[in-house]
Amino acid sequence: MDRYVSDTPLPLPASVVAGEFDAAELIFYDVDHSGASFEALVFLNSPNADIGAPLDDSAGFAGSFYIFGHGGCVGEEGHCDVPAKPKDPFDDRPLHALTPQTKVVDITDALQHADRSGGQLHLTVLPVVASVEEVQRADVLSFSAVRLVTYSEAGSPAGSGEAAEAKESPLDSYWDSSEEAREGPEPVTG
């Protein structure tokens, strides 16, 4: 996709609305990195944010992650197909080169400054590909889910929430107890 705007907002627990967190992260799961290199700009509560928006609080800019792209597939058919899990337990080779990545964006400052009074958060992600002519959005962004995790001073997650998956079918948002927040989400079932 060339732009992701959360159809379903991330629900915020009371502790986050009250500002009772010391750190906050957005965790993007199964991010594709097989194509172009791009920076994914993340905005909070700015559904209309677009290229050229200032990268500061005034536009709801929260942070970014960067994909150093593989530049497409140079092999024959099947060369770039990531094998389906589960892997043979006796196969100790490294994971396939195009195994999707997990990306973490620290949004602590942005979430502290964001309007949380409505108990929800809208997320916008813009992939920006450097171009010879002009700034371009491109159809390069793909991920399976994004989760907001907040942490208390002790370092343990204070809460987490998962937003809509990023492909075609939006999911219902939900909250969980977050113990496994750094381990990855449950399989998406829609």
Place this chain on the structure above:
Amino acid sequence: MATGAPTAQRQAVPVRHRPNIEEMTPRQVEDLRDALEVMQNTTDDRGYGRHAGIHGLPSPMECAVAHGQPSFLPWHRAYLVRFEQALRDTGHDVMLPWWDWTRTPAIPTAYAEATRRDGRPNPLNSAPVLPTAMAEGSNSTREDVRRLTAQPRTVRQPGRSGSRLPTATEIARTLEYTDYEQFNENLDDFHGMVHGWVGGHMGFIPFAAFDPIFWAHHCMVDRVWRIWQGKHPQASFPERLRGKTMTPFNLKAGEVLEPTTLGYDYAISIGQVRPSE
């Protein structure tokens, strides 16, 4: 004088220093260019193409284990060490320089000049791409990559619209992380941003290491890791990674954690005089 940590096989010896490219003397730059020129003119497995090709094309793309993963920093540290050893094998007493893109947000002059003072091509400006890499890349499903394969030598498009370099503030914040994996991931992202800013061959994994500025960029990344290690001496390195071999360099991740055991460190500037005979 800093010395490398002694081992059973090696006594403590003075380490060598990787210099800041902006602080190198003209003579030091010329020595570096001489060494690189020899490597670029060598077509066997001691040559530049063989080492640059390890990162991406021709297949196998060994860096597959090194991007977006916790081994990003140790794999590239091992890569730099092996490349630097090959560079010194040319007979020139040189070390790889680092490019601080937070202080010099432009291609350093030593790399930007197309020619040397005597008119020869500047080997820091561009390097030949292995024909086997170009042939393989020409099969890419992406048109921009196929276009690159028409270039027999590396090209750059620095500072294109939509690209940017990490700021000193961003790197300072990255240095505040106390967890290795968070630090590694954050620095990996900023490193990719520099690849994208330089553009051309540097912008794509399959060809990035053919551009001579790749090495100065990665020395900066390695230096930031070195600074982080000094800043957080209590930070632990993931045990599960220590025994992993950084292929094809025959070095385990646990063996590259301390730069001085590898014989190098980072310096701001290096001046040398010899006592008169």
